[in-house]
Amino acid sequence: MKEQTNFRGALSKSEIRDLNLDLEDLHQLDSFDLKANDKKKGIAKSLIFTAIAIFIFFIPITINGKTDITFGIIYNGLMNLTGVYGLWFVTLITIATALLSIYGKYFAKSGKIYNYFHGDSMIHPLIYSIGAAFALLYTLDATTSLSGPEIVVGASTGGTVIPSIAVAVFWIILVSSFCMPFLINYGFIDLIGTLMEPLMRPVFKLPGRAAINALVSFLSSSSVGVLITNKLYRRGVYTEKEAVLVATGFSAVSVGFAYMVIKTAGLQDHFALVYLVSALMTLIVSGIIGRIPPFSKKRDIYPNGKVQTKEDIDNTKSSSNSVFKTGGNRAVKKAFLAPPLAGEIKSSLKDSVEVIPKVVTSLCAIGTGALILAENTPIFTFLGKLFVPLLNLLRVPNAADIAASFPVGIAEMFLPVLLIAEKVPVLDPQARFLVVSVSISQIIFFAETIVVMMSAKLPIKLWELVVVFIERTILAIIIGSIFMHILF
Template sequence: MKPSATATPGSAAKFIVCSALGLIMFFVTITINGKSTIPLDHLTNWVRSVLGPSQKYIVLLAIAAGAALPFIKGTWNRSRQDRIFSFCKLIGLLCAAMFVFGWGPAELHTNKNLFPFLFTVLCSSLCFLIPIAAVFLSFLTDYGLMEFVAIFLQSVMRKIWKTPGRSAIDAVASFVGSYSLALLITDRLYREGKYTTKEAFIIATGFSTVSTTFMVVVAKTLQLMPYWNFYFWTTLVITFIVTAIVVRLYPTAHVTEAYADGVTPQPEEVITGNRLSRAWQEALLASSASGNIGANVWRSTREGLHMVCNILPTIMSIGLFGMLMALYTPLFNWLGYIFYPFTAMMQVPDALVVAQALATSIAEMFLPAAFVVKAAIAARYVVAVVCISELLFFSALIPCILSTTIPVSIPKLLVLWVERTILSIILAGAVALFFF
């Protein structure tokens, strides 16, 4: 057992106050000027209203930075995957410039599901929401709240998800932080011998969801902010239930349980005794070691800015490609028939439209939202949940997973995507039947 932290007024106060601020900003709904939403959303809307028309140039600048970074850092040609995505980012910059300056075919500008949706609805929202959320994200992640919560999850992680108790921190990191942060944690622990290959595979493909910040964007797009807490917590529960099921199916069930080559296995300590007392001590340890609040906020903000620059160009390029495929080819209509029996079985309104919309999630997790903005609330809820809990998409998460040392193949990821989407439809559909 780790040594006890000293319960000084400073470390205890930092844990309580900072964690409370993070919880308030992300989870407490307040009403301002007749609009009920979380403080983070209110703050983002205020910043965007102050910036007015100039915000599109800030978005364009962020996209330009994201397109240039791989070439500035010399990472664009490290692998075929890096070359492909670096090229996609350049295409994304071109698309953003076309929208801002009115270049190119009129259809791209007049069709509300193309440039207007990708740039104005998605990129503009993310460009300001993610950095502002990052300012407050450190209050959720750096001062002991994650460690406090994780202690209570440890007793069930192995039994339900077949992963060590420490993987609870990875799961929480994804929901309150980002999949990129969680994947960094997972890959590092795998290389240190603290996860087996199977455990790392489960964590990377089962817990690495988009963050709370992205969920806010989805909820705003589909007009679900009045139901924010209901949407957030049901999505979290559904995502974890889906993961508990797929770990017992192919391909996850067949992944080797050996450790990575050349590492010394380091199984985790089994925690016994009073969990509340241990959780408090772990929280104080984290709070005591957290360092300067200003430095933590700056680090978190810097990571948020880097994420914005990384994801916006791919949304404009891969997102546009996915939208064009969805609007002008039958590909996703065909793929949608895989999911149609399940949306119909769960009595989701516009079942075929929802199924075909969800088929686009493999390209970009935001795309399904574009096709159901005007749908019934039950349909919007199902899409909002499934596009989070299906988890895997080519514009960001899949490249991140493939860039780790964890052995993962694209065919296995595609099988997992189908499994997770079907299970998510069934569970979200059941919730929608009772609630809406």
């Protein structure tokens, strides 16, 4: 265990670097002070770059009647600007990934391609090949006179995943990698984390900095939430257990996407109420999941092998300072000592380029495949029948009509409301509310979050994600039914 060291007097940047401190260890971060001029520089850097981060990720802007956060405007703008070319570029990435994975996994013995693919399982080249085939079939169908099989290129299968999710995730990862250093390098996370620690730790068993992940996910994208979690885990901010809990519990869908879900269910007149209750349900479910297997058995170990100690957890205050002063001091120190911005952006872009090929190719394969199963087989209808007794016990109206919407959420979070879309006029508002609130609370689905989590190599297994999806679904149904009876 590292002992906390307290240094007398203020230190210069060179003196701090000579000490070779781990600045993600908050005890070590609290153990020194900056010289007066350095502190002023740190305050200026923290305020300027934090303001940029807040503007990018949290401030909604209205352009031509459409309101979105700056981050959303940038990546949606790039999608619209590139259009067909962007679709073809992503398709070519999937084809290259499939071909290179076969060579790297089965034939190469060394080199960059071998290093990139050798950690994959033996079936990954097959998955990438299927993804490339789906992407190529859809793109040819959408941009040429050639027609692909409807089961692959239809609006409810490949037409949902490839242009709307895979291409979007490509731009989301690229844009977020450019913007992320502003958010995580200049003290904003440390300030918010210190302020939120008294709530996050006892309720969710997580450090306060996880609150930023929740905010970014709700306001931008679940993929961005997962990527930020992975970045902070690799930097030693989260333990294995914390990283998994944050990624699966706080990487919720954005407000904009939630509006589409709520509108499809015919509840747009109650948008604010439904969304806020769904967000509250998500937090309640996440608080429970951290206390039950399999995630309760995850290790409290940082990526460098260090075991989390009580001192690591009990870091809300340093000496007699207030929580706000402690958070402010941490933010200023982190901002002043942050590496050069250009280098951090370059490093972040490099990380994204390494992640993108596997993520988008897997999305095309797994997302489209899952929707094909949902649309053309009775598997989810059968699984839905398993939920009928629970729904009847909770006195949920239209139980038989909405039961299939709960298991289908593991394929794509928009599918539950699509399954009931044609029945909306005859379904009870209580039933529609439950479908919407549960789908928003589930978080884990193959068409995006599962693929991003697995490709980012978070310390999590696929079977654990499936088990936790089931747990989250059951808990959300129970909790949602309580709100359903109170509110509708």
